Amino acid sequence: MSEEVTWTQEKIESFQDDLLAWYHHEKRDLPWRESTDPYRVWVSEIMLQQTQVVTVIPYFNRFMEWFPTIEDLANAEEDKLLKAWEGLGYYSRVRNMQHAAKEMVETFDGQMPQTIEDILSLKGIGPYTGGAIGSIAFSLPEPAIDGNVMRVYSRLFCLSDDIALPKTRKVFDKYVRETMSQTEPGDFNQALMDLGATICTPTKPSCETCPIKNYCEARKTDTASSYPVKKKKEKAKPLYYVADVIRNKTGAFLLEKRPEDGLLSNMWTFPMHEVTKEDYDRLAASYDSVEEKSSQVAEQLSLYEEEKIDIKEKQLLGVVTHIFSHRKWHVLVVEDLLRGTDREMLEKQKWVYQEEFGQYVFPKPQQKMVDLLKKSMNN
DNA sequence: AATGCGGGGTC
């Protein structure tokens, strides 16, 4: 499996030249490539972890407007920080970034440090991001090995190591380190990323137009589709919830801040409680269809406000499902018209008018719940 | 080494 790189020095240099020539000609025009400012490189690389380029672009531009310098980031309010990240996912990324920004202000004169050891010491910066910042911003000859690069190199050298295993990164580190450009490491690394994103794609790679096809072992043996080798991951575990949409007499909704640890920490939600699959199925069956009920909600609310009738039944707004990497949520979204008055409010709860929702950070499942609510109110 | 942590896409 993990043997030595057998290329001659001439072949290595020729490979680098061909790849770099392609990159200089074909590189994607992206906002964070306007300069090699370490702060911009850092922000873009953190955003690009697990996230596609098209998604990142608007977030990146707004982030640089809101937090133009490392010091602005270090001093930002957590709410604004989360708002800047709302919808991007993996929210610990932005919390870790602020932690690192504070470290830079305190011990690195407010700047990104310039040695790979210091860069890697910062919170949220691991081997990939450290290599990307080091090579792009400071021309350090460090590899930046992400999924794209492992895909390219697994094909280039027909490497069958399982890329899902942590130890495999070492194998690829060795191959990239021995074949990468020492004079243009930043462009070399970015060339590999662009190649992986546009040519050497997971399915149906465009081998005929590839600038390094003549070096590729997988192309030679027509086995590109067999790489990279990767073991399948577990299916997401299903979890079942009821979310309560509760309104008081002034029309404000009850929102709750999630716990400060764990999934979607410190973000806002309608109060939710977990139920068993059996209870979920039983509850879901006890409601009429969404279509039938949603039109009744508005009508019954107006009656309730006039206190003409006593509503005892909860109304189903709909079902929200959301798949995370490790779990799948099934949420019954229920409008509870009775419990909005004389409530004991918890510390983490707040009454919020719908017009004010934009000021609160809602992760995707909660955005879907808000969409259901809006839909029902339009009926 | 295994797990927790979001969100996007295609077929």
Add this chain to the structure above:
DNA sequence: GACCCAGCATT
């Protein structure tokens, strides 16, 4: 629905 993409921190 089933499949694909995927770094870092923590334990």
